[in-house]
Amino acid sequence: MSDSQAKPRRVVVLGGGTAGWMTAAGLARMMGDRVTVDLVESEDIGIIGVGEATLPHIRGFVERLGISEAEFMRATHATYKLGIDFRDFGRIGESYIHPFGSFGEELGGVGFHHYWLELNRRGLAGPLGDYSFCVAAALANRFAPPAEDMSLASSYGYAYQFDATLFGPFMRESGLSIGVTRHEGLVTEVERDGESGDVAALKLEDGRRIEGDLFVDCSGFRSRILGQELGEEWEDWTHWLPCDRAAAMPCKHATDDIRPFTTATAMPAGWRWQIPLQHRMGNGYVFSSAFIGEDQACDAIKKASEGEPLADPRVLRFRPGRRRRSWSHNVIAVGLASGFLEPLESTSIYLAQMAITYLIELFPEGAIEPADRDEFNRLVDMEYDRVRDFLILHYHATTRDDSEFWNHVRTMTVPDSLAGKMELWRQAGRIEKYSDGLFYDASWIAVYLGQGLMPERHDTRTGLVDPERLKSATDRLRSEINTSVSQMPAHTDYLRRNSARLAEPT
Amino acid sequence: MSQPREPLRRIVVAGGGQVGVLTAIGLRRALPTCEVVVIGIASGLAAFADRASTSLPFTNKLHDRLGIEEAQLVLSAGGSYRLATHYVGWGGKEQHGIMPYGGASDPALQTRFAQQWGGGPRNVSQDRPAGSIAEALVEAGRFAPPPPDADTPISEVEYALRWNPPAYRNLLVDHARRAGVTHVSGLIAAIQPDGRGGIASIAIEGQGTIEADLFVDCSGPDAILASAMPEFDVAPWSDISPIRRVLVAPPGQAMLELEDRISLLSEGWLCELAGRDGLQTMLAIDDAVSDDAARAALQAEPAAVLNLSPGRAREAWIGNVIAMGDAAVRCEPLGFLPLDLAHRQLHLLLEMLPGRQIVASERAEYNRRAGLMFDAARDLLAMHYAAPRARMVFPDAGVPGTVRTTLDQFERRGRLPFQEEAPLLKQEQLALLGALGFARGLSTREQHLSERDIAATQADFAARSQAAVAFAPPYAQWLTSVLRANPAQTG
Numbered sequence: 001m002s003d004s005q006a007k008p009r010r011v012v013v014l015g016g017g018t019a020g021w022m023t024a025a026g027l028a029r030m031m032g033d034r035v036t037v038d039l040v041e042s043e044d045i046g047i048i049g050v051g052e053a054t055l056p057h058i059r060g061f062v063e064r065l066g067i068s069e070a071e072f073m074r075a076t077h078a079t080y081k082l083g084i085d086f087r088d089f090g091r092i093g094e095s096y097i098h099p100f101g102s103f104g105e106e107l108g109g110v111g112f113h114h115y116w117l118e119l120n121r122r123g124l125a126g127p128l129g130d131y132s133f134c135v136a137a138a139l140a141n142r143f144a145p146p147a148e149d150m151s152l153a154s155s156y157g158y159a160y161q162f163d164a165t166l167f168g169p170f171m172r173e174s175g176l177s178i179g180v181t182r183h184e185g186l187v188t189e190v191e192r193d194g195e196s197g198d199v200a201a202l203k204l205e206d207g208r209r210i211e212g213d214l215f216v217d218c219s220g221f222r223s224r225i226l227g228q229e230l231g232e233e234w235e236d237w238t239h240w241l242p243c244d245r246a247a248a249m250p251c252k253h254a255t256d257d258i259r260p261f262t263t264a265t266a267m268p269a270g271w272r273w274q275i276p277l278q279h280r281m282g283n284g285y286v287f288s289s290a291f292i293g294e295d296q297a298c299d300a301i302k303k304a305s306e307g308e309p310l311a312d313p314r315v316l317r318f319r320p321g322r323r324r325r326s327w328s329h330n331v332i333a334v335g336l337a338s339g340f341l342e343p344l345e346s347t348s349i350y351l352a353q354m355a356i357t358y359l360i361e362l363f364p365e366g367a368i369e370p371a372d373r374d375e376f377n378r379l380v381d382m383e384y385d386r387v388r389d390f391l392i393l394h395y396h397a398t399t400r401d402d403s404e405f406w407n408h409v410r411t412m413t414v415p416d417s418l419a420g421k422m423e424l425w426r427q428a429g430r431i432e433k434y435s436d437g438l439f440y441d442a443s444w445i446a447v448y449l450g451q452g453l454m455p456e457r458h459d460t461r462t463g464l465v466d467p468e469r470l471k472s473a474t475d476r477l478r479s480e481i482n483t484s485v486s487q488m489p490a491h492t493d494y495l496r497r498n499s500a501r502l503a504e505p506t
Numbered sequence: 507m508s509q510p511r512e513p514l515r516r517i518v519v520a521g522g523g524q525v526g527v528l529t530a531i532g533l534r535r536a537l538p539t540c541e542v543v544v545i546g547i548a549s550g551l552a553a554f555a556d557r558a559s560t561s562l563p564f565t566n567k568l569h570d571r572l573g574i575e576e577a578q579l580v581l582s583a584g585g586s587y588r589l590a591t592h593y594v595g596w597g598g599k600e601q602h603g604i605m606p607y608g609g610a611s612d613p614a615l616q617t618r619f620a621q622q623w624g625g626g627p628r629n630v631s632q633d634r635p636a637g638s639i640a641e642a643l644v645e646a647g648r649f650a651p652p653p654p655d656a657d658t659p660i661s662e663v664e665y666a667l668r669w670n671p672p673a674y675r676n677l678l679v680d681h682a683r684r685a686g687v688t689h690v691s692g693l694i695a696a697i698q699p700d701g702r703g704g705i706a707s708i709a710i711e712g713q714g715t716i717e718a719d720l721f722v723d724c725s726g727p728d729a730i731l732a733s734a735m736p737e738f739d740v741a742p743w744s745d746i747s748p749i750r751r752v753l754v755a756p757p758g759q760a761m762l763e764l765e766d767r768i769s770l771l772s773e774g775w776l777c778e779l780a781g782r783d784g785l786q787t788m789l790a791i792d793d794a795v796s797d798d799a800a801r802a803a804l805q806a807e808p809a810a811v812l813n814l815s816p817g818r819a820r821e822a823w824i825g826n827v828i829a830m831g832d833a834a835v836r837c838e839p840l841g842f843l844p845l846d847l848a849h850r851q852l853h854l855l856l857e858m859l860p861g862r863q864i865v866a867s868e869r870a871e872y873n874r875r876a877g878l879m880f881d882a883a884r885d886l887l888a889m890h891y892a893a894p895r896a897r898m899v900f901p902d903a904g905v906p907g908t909v910r911t912t913l914d915q916f917e918r919r920g921r922l923p924f925q926e927e928a929p930l931l932k933q934e935q936l937a938l939l940g941a942l943g944f945a946r947g948l949s950t951r952e953q954h955l956s957e958r959d960i961a962a963t964q965a966d967f968a969a970r971s972q973a974a975v976a977f978a979p980p981y982a983q984w985l986t987s988v989l990r991a992n993p994a995q996t997g
Contacts, residue, residue: 117508427865436924460861463510
């Protein structure tokens, strides 16, 4: 057991963006007086802050920092999020919601989607989303926190849509209030121990030297320490995830309703997002520079936007892929410095949070144990690989042949791990099962069926049930969902019910 | 448009033991239109799953799903309850530890345990409080299964059942008959391949030929059907498990206990299972122990000596043949794993029930997940043999890399890396490692807990544990009254 009187570990975080301040605040709060946290940031380096939509996990993170939901929502202009509406991905004109919730209920040990496939074959099924409480609530623009009983209204979770450029500063405030020391300045040199190769200190341009035991690289795509200094190899995933730019252009809300979901609409060379915040609509075009020029993409987003633009499009560049190891020597990369997939399923903040959680679980109290470093890298790999396959599916499961971009992703060779999953789905209508990582059965089913990837066969047991009885049972489910949803408040009303979560209009 | 798969028309289950019959019940209930034929071949004495008189809590859920009522098991199959396993001598000669079932346990409480844990005999360190509600109930000898729909002070307690194997099998046979499962006795005389890597039909001595779409091999360690497949291959576990012989003592006195005991002796491990119809004792040893020494350790002339060569099928499902239970995994009954493993495999098969045309991808997924189950069970066995004193008793037992990582993480950090398809819940596994004498490190979070948090959690636990003990009736009294109230079904 570690001696509580032992000298605190000195953690130095490089980078003052979302990942940097999440890491600093998280470590300071969760590790208490066993660490000192110094954060180096520079006003001369902008932050990316694209991540405007989140996954339900963020709630636990904010809670553990001791921040109330209302306070957090007010500071980040947040709205509630029940899922993502994907439009035109499988085929132009089609859409589906990937909910933070499930579809129907299993019957006799057979998953609901098998029964849905059987009813659908007989022309007796409504759209799959009709049988999901979460989808129905989203489409009705309604929101209330999930019930805590076993009712239909407990069958979902929720996340937030927020202004990422405000989330970082909010985390900064939280971090500074619990003892994080902030240093303003540009790093000119990473000083390393000659023998071990470990990083000893960061040298700033004014000559200051920030020493530490552990360095967390949150310097974004530059990956100043892990990538540039330690030369950790980059694994490029552009072949599978060709989008590498985003043209962001916030707009005013076009209507009074604020939707409790994010919209992702497929475009000729990528897709565009609409993320409703309290006072504006986040808006932008994620595209592949191999298939469209930046100017063209900016024009496209201007044309596609519904609300009045609040600024000119701003182009952000990124690279899908990751460092082979996120933890090397005494350097741990969190956020973009470690890797980035692309914003499609809003996994960026989740991946940073995941790395912080694992870092705390495996935090080196004394000398770094190689076993802990390996375990951290194994966990990060597992998370990235699962998210990667799921994202690739969104592009690959399409019939679109209206542009070079969609022709490429439709016909590309996917990773073996994804090919196996798709084959199992195609032949038997089943989902490869895992319980660790992100995106389980319901998510895969939502995308497969939402994008028109029908299996050839479904479970044999669905043939044993009288179709009419099955139909009346699913009709009943649908009407129970509709009744229950109709009693929920409108999202906008629920949001405004508590003024503590509302930001001042800007 | 997706089509429903053409249903299996006939399934042959080879093996008429408790694994085979329950498999037949499960398949027939899932697919009432399909003929299910059990070939009543015996699985041999070393079929530890097929002859088990107990399993783990998962089995209760499976029973429930397949309509095997717990009350019936208690009334007509000698059913009794185990809330915890008591480990003796694994960490050190006099060291005791308890592994309760269920996931309800408090990290703060664990912290205090970790801090106070020093080994030593259980009755000496009087100040060590009960570590779980289950343990408090065991010590008080109080329990009755909690009513299913009410929230009671013992609703969180999970348990495993023991039974009398012949009576339990009879009960299952009765269920199978009512479900319309057919039964054929006779030895398998010939196996006709289907030309696609599976089986077209089998010939039964004196009964003719039976064709089927799917063959489930529950025939025991010999894996009569599966081993006839050219691709069938066994990955030996002999480097990990030192056990080569299991000696079974004649049944002892009947007893009513809420725990069973697994002790490490210098000869091997000794399991004492408190059956309602008699104490069952078995001793598991490696090759080096002499017969005399084994007899002395067992303290009885063995009623049976069973040979064992531990291992797992590399692929449990080949063609249209699925090896299940002892046919898929041969391992010693340490921690009551073999039958649990068979039941989880059956559950997986019911989840992934194929159609008449079996497709390669579903076979691959079944084999992937069953393989994860097998390896997780192997790892759990290996954790026993890696216990501080077990290393001296079984110096040659190898420790898989995954187990080394787990033990290292447990001892240094109090954490367990997640393992897919593992037999135990995380809290159960933490308790097991403690009971085996591994010193648990404190997690980052636990190190951060204040004395006040710990004290508050302990006070809360004490209150909940008192409420549980006050709520639960004396176990023996409860069981007697239940049996007396239903005399017709006993016996």
